[in-house]
Amino acid sequence: MLTTRQPVFRKFWHAVMPLSMLEGGQPQPFTLLGEAIVLFLDAQGQPAALKDRCCHRTAKLSKGRCVGGALECGYHGWTYDRGGRVIRIPQYEADRPIPADYCTPAYRCVAKYGYAWVALEEPIAPIPEVPEFDDPAFRTIFQFYERWATAPLRALENSFDNSHFSFVHRATFGVAAQPRPSKYQLVERDGGFHAETVIDATNPPAYHRVSGSTEPITQRHMRNAYYLPFSRRLDIEYPSGVRHIIVNAFTPIDDGHIQLCQWLFRNDTEADCPAQLLIDFDHVITREDKDILESTDPDALVDTRRRGVEFSMDSDRPGMLIRKQLMELLHRHDEEEVHR
Ligand code: FES
């Protein structure tokens, strides 16, 4: 599935950039679903997103600078507000009016969970709820903001696939001697599903503070939720009571790349387990996933020749369900377009 060919994805919020990247006062470029956009902070400190193209002579606005909450093109200084309108042309006399159609497209852009989120068209679903973000019982650790050469569907399948642990993660938490994964309980809901299982995980001394336990093999109670189209929330609970909640947005850059956005929420303290250790721990694991995912085909949606194999493997059921729900979304959208 080539994400840029599916216009319905333009109607969802996507996590695009940590707000901290905008706080330096420089506009920042991003490519979302193949569309070059530029982000900056307006006069209220709120993120704004415009097409990264000046309406004067097409220069990239991300090469300009922020001036008083507006965005000044680096070529001749035409200046845009967050609505995309040109509000200043330095070459004009002060009283000369600026035509209203001197503008560049503006996109919906809001701040949430420390990120700028962008919807290229009127969104049909809210940003997924992450209650831990405001819960004092949890700390928030911004883990990863990385470009990966893969597709969001490949990353999502991987996020719900517990048959790769013994192979991709055999050097970390995967139990190589246990290639048969535990069964998933799957419950569909509007806009996604809930997948629950308990797995064994290798727990070497280097991970004891991560798991809160010293057993050589520990358990992970995994409550994994999918949110259409490209997000998931994995709540890992260890027998120690430690919760390790990973939230991912696999933001589609273009047909072959995603921006991996990863937040971590923990119900312990910095003294229990330093944030840097948690970043290092999950970094090794995401490296393992990245390496194998970048070897996969970003375009294959459902390979019918493999369907029999997939149905015979319980651990592929979540991946199949993601594809089913995505296909239903695409069909619903196509039907609506036809009847419009
Ligand atoms: S190209 Fe942007 S002001 Fe001229």
Ligand SMILES: [Fe+2]
């Ligand atoms: Fe993995």
